[in-house]
Amino acid sequence: MKSDAEDTPTADAPILPVTLQGVALRLGGAFVLEDVSLELGQTGCTAIMGSNGAGKSLLLRMMHGLIAPTSGDIRWGGAAPSEVMARQALVFQKPVLLRRSVAANIDFVLKVRGQDRAQRDALLDHVGLLHKSAQPARLLSGGEAQRLALARALATEPEVLFLDEPTASLDPASVLAIERIVSDARSRGVRIILVTHDLGQARRMADDVVFLHKGRVAEHSTAQAFFPDPQSDAARDYLNGRLVV
């Protein structure tokens, strides 16, 4: 049990940069993440890349505090992930939409967060879904569902926004629509941590790239350095379209 005296300073203390030190995660008897040490800076957009099963989604969940590492330490400013979860939002690889109307999906979040309900239409308009307000959320197309999930995440006014392949299986126009919304948030100071397989997207969005390979960080470089000249064999193979196993 933490005392109030310990909790209060973290309430609005900065949560960035985030540091991971020797983080490992063991699931079902095997290590799915191992020896992950990273520092992600205060602003901008970090892309997390790597082949299927490399551990990207699990890393995202762990940084957000949904799963605890088996060993190692994750610190947001001085705080543990679970203490600052409310200041972050995560858009899952498969969007989880409530069995309600599009508008009610946003209303729900605004209500539980005690935020102004009047923002709803502006949020829906921002992601181009205002005209679908009354439609059941589960009848949205894949791209629309992703945009609704994104709007809902933004409704919580997060300081950090985790996105797990937000544009997988979307058409080019929808990809750009999502990227525009994310860039918008970013320019308002939201820290973006993005998992993507889309090289073009990573080039357009990322300031730095974390490349995961078999649960380990193969490299962490600036985007300018990473794309023309990756340092690790795994990243080189990945960028060249070779299957990395």
Place this chain on the structure above:
Amino acid sequence: MQSIGEALGLAIALVLSGDPDLLEIVLLSLRVSLTATVIACMIGLPIGALVAIGRFRGRNAVLILMNALMGLPPVVVGLLVYLYLSRSGPLGFLGLLYTPTAMIIAQTILIAPIVAALSRQVIEDLHAEYAEQFRSLCLTRLQTVQALLWDARYSLLTVGLAGFGRAVAEVGAVIIVGGNIDHLTRVMTTAIALETSKGDLALALALGIILLVIALGVNAAVQSVRMTAARQAYV
């Protein structure tokens, strides 16, 4: 003893004429079983929800108990309620034995476990899908339960209908605690049992027809709830 054909003719005439005795029995049946269903839902839904999202020691034992209670034999429930409410029983001073209230109590005990067990399953399945999203949103437990109950509304409605269907068709418990007293505690099932044994097949058949129609109505309601849910891509 009438022939079946005669009895059927009389039964249909009874139903169509809106016979006041018949009507009284049907209305009491509906009142008792609907009240029991509402109370059973008020008890069973929160229990189902708490067990669905709770992770506590002895949870498996609770699950086994809930599933076992689902199959409670109505006569045993009737007997237990009788023992509690009879004059020498612990609640005998209430004077509830052989009243509609006693019947409501018995049916509530009979179907609350059904509501709890079925809603537990429904809510747990939904929670499996929502849990991470809800944790990410930092919902309180109460907010989680409320959201799950609301989002499971169509399935829970069919759970309630299943409970009502079981209550209204049940005879063993209400006959013991109600006593099938004319104009007081006589409901459809107990009247059918009595009139059949007396040989008045017309009234028994008339009530049987109505009971069947109610059962069909409940099924139709379940079906239409499912179709509404599907139309809204609820599933």
